[in-house]
Amino acid sequence: MNPIERVDRENIWHPFSPMAGNKPIAVKKAKGVYLHTYEGRKIMDAVSSWWVNVHGHSHPKVSKAISRQAAKMEHVIFAGFTHKPAVDLSKTLMKILPDPISKIFFSDNGSTSVEVAIKLAIQYWYNQGKARKKIIALEGAYHGDTFGSMSVAERNIFSAPFNDYLFEVEFIPFPSGNEQQSIAAMKRLVSDETAAFIFEPLVQGAAGMQMYDPEVLDQLLDIARQKEVVCIADEVMTGFGRTGKMFACDYLRNEPDIFCLSKGITGGYLPMGITAVSERIVQAFNVADRTKAFFHGHSYTANPLACAAANASMGLLMTKRRQLDIQRISEQHEAYLKNFNLTKGIKEIRQRGTILAIELEVSDAGYTSDIKERIYDFFMDRDLLLRPLGNVIYILPPYIISNAELKKLYTAIDDFLGTL
Ligand SMILES: Cc1ncc(COP(=O)(O)O)c(C=O)c1O
Structure with a gap:
């Protein structure tokens, strides 16, 4: 050895x-x-x-971008400060994400991008004084290993020791082979109390690359939309070309309110999570009242080295x-x-x-x-x-x-x- x-x-x-x-x-x-x-x-x-x-x-281009950035600035606090690598990345993401998406929130990995998405969806309703608490997810879902992301996922061997500590979520049947059952369950569950619907668009990775069609997802989203439910697309695995388009949601008619991104964003070099948020959600936070601010931030938020890797990787990806x-x-x-x-x-x-x-x-x-x-x-x-x-x-x-x-x-x- x-x-x-x-x-x-x-x-x-x-x-x-x-x-x-x-x-x-x-x-x-x-x-x-x-x-x-x-x-x-x-x-x-x-x-x-x-x-x-x-x-x-x-890859020489990504490696070089990181080392150049490291020589200039390795990391700085992102509360009250900003920097060019983050701004450049936001510009690129705004170009490739659907129009309603107007802001990106940085975190550290796929699980935290999901945590942020769930917290934003819940606080979106809280900030408006509306009692919407229910969350809907797909059977077989996997969204990460933190408590919030485990809560919105299937209960299985990954979560077994923690199941008693996870918050309650309503699951609808996986929409392949069961399309009508899935749609019927969605119709039954969606109400004025539903806060959010979270899904891995078209491919559930950890479940075993289980796939379903854009048409049925669009139908589920149509139902959610009728009640203004916050729709969260977890593109942590599917994002950045894996499904043949930049995002799996590019196959859809509907545009989700929130995207969770990670994994391929830095080309696989450095950890980074992004929660991309539509203007509708942003508006509920865009007030001077401090009690309505989003109190969530990780030490390495928008790490310049990770942003530099992401900018170089995105440059290559878009060639x-x-x-x-x-x-x-x-x-x-x-x-x-x-x-x-x-x-x-x-x-x-x-x-x-x-x-x-x-x-x-x-x-x-x-x-x-x-x-x-x-x-x-x-x-x-x-x-x-x-x-x-x-x-x-x-x-x-x-x-x-x-x-x-x-x-x-x-x-x-x-x-x-x-x-x-
Ligand atoms: C769809 C999806 N969401 C979230 C995650 C969690 O990402 P991370 O492992 O970076 O926390 C994964 C990881 O495989 C995933 O496939």
């Missing part, structure tokens, strides 16, 4: 793995789509390091070349699926833009499915990081992945399916 791994095992608490038996692989450097280990392995990162990486690892990459990956997935032989053991195949998912037929479906380790090991033996979501194998690659690298992934998946 190399010295790094030994110290790691003694002193570091890793997320998600049971503590006993956890064997992290020490990464020496990461470049492009590959993670290089101390043992000389070159592992293809086909899941964008928990869905954050966009342009490949250690014609990167947009063509997104299109190319989507087309490669489609071509693979067109010739895909439905072998035994497969429950469903799903694709939206650059995300491809294959759900296996198992008796213990879900995140803790026994087949998870077998899938992980099979691909890692081939130096492919395809970390499954339980019984769901998926590809969610950095956009610089080549067609030859995609082909390698498809072939390995075929090989694995052949073992079922």
Whole structure:
């Protein structure tokens, strides 16, 4: 065992793995789509390091932007002060988000972007003296690991020890295969007491890349809109091109009141959460009365290094070349699926833009499915990081992945399916 791994095992608490038996692989450097280990392995990162990486690892433009910014100003308080990297990022986001969005609020990660969104939605009604308390979410939802974000998500193994401490939320059936039930539940639940409706648009990532159509989401949003419910789109995973468009909500007729953004915003370099808010919500806070201010702020709000990374990453993302990459990956997935032989053991195949998912037929479906380790090991033996979501194998690659690298992934998946 190399010295790094030994110290790691003694002193570091890793997320998600049971503590006993956890064997992290020490990464020496990461470049492009590959993670290089101390043992000389070159592992293809086909899941964008928990869905954050966009342009490949250690991209020279983003790295340079961070180091230039670090030489000028590493971090300053963002209460009562501002800076150019934050202002530049706000300008870019205003250009690509729908028109009603008029302000962005900075925080640190996806979970906090959701916390802020929920708190804003609740305070929006509070500031107007209206008693709206109910929140509606989708079955199977995942919105993060903090208490608020856990509350608006499915109760499962992630939340089990904390369920008694989570606030109550009304869940509607996941709208795929159950469209009419989902719509009926929404009609039944939405009332003058509903504060907010939160959803992962078109793809529920952690649930196993579960997908549903824009048409049904639009119908759900229509119902919510009739009662002026605050609609919150959690685009933490789907944002920045993953679904083939800049945002999954770009497939919709309706425009949400609040967007939660994180992961890909900095290209996968530094943590940052953004809650983008529409003018309608902003207006309820735009008063001199201090009791109506939004008392929420993290120490590293609008960290200039993270903003510099985001500005460089957004610059790259908006180039014609990167947009063509997104299109190319989507087309490669489609071509693979067109010739895909439905072998035994497969429950469903799903694709939206650059995300491809294959759900296996198992008796213990879900995140803790026994087949998870077998899938992980099979691909890692081939130096492919395809970390499954339980019984769901998926590809969610950095956009610089080549067609030859995609082909390698498809072939390995075929090989694995052949073992079922
Ligand atoms: C849809 C969604 N929301 C929120 C989060 C939480 O983000 P973070 O892990 O950055 O707190 C995730 C993370 O996977 C996510 O997929």
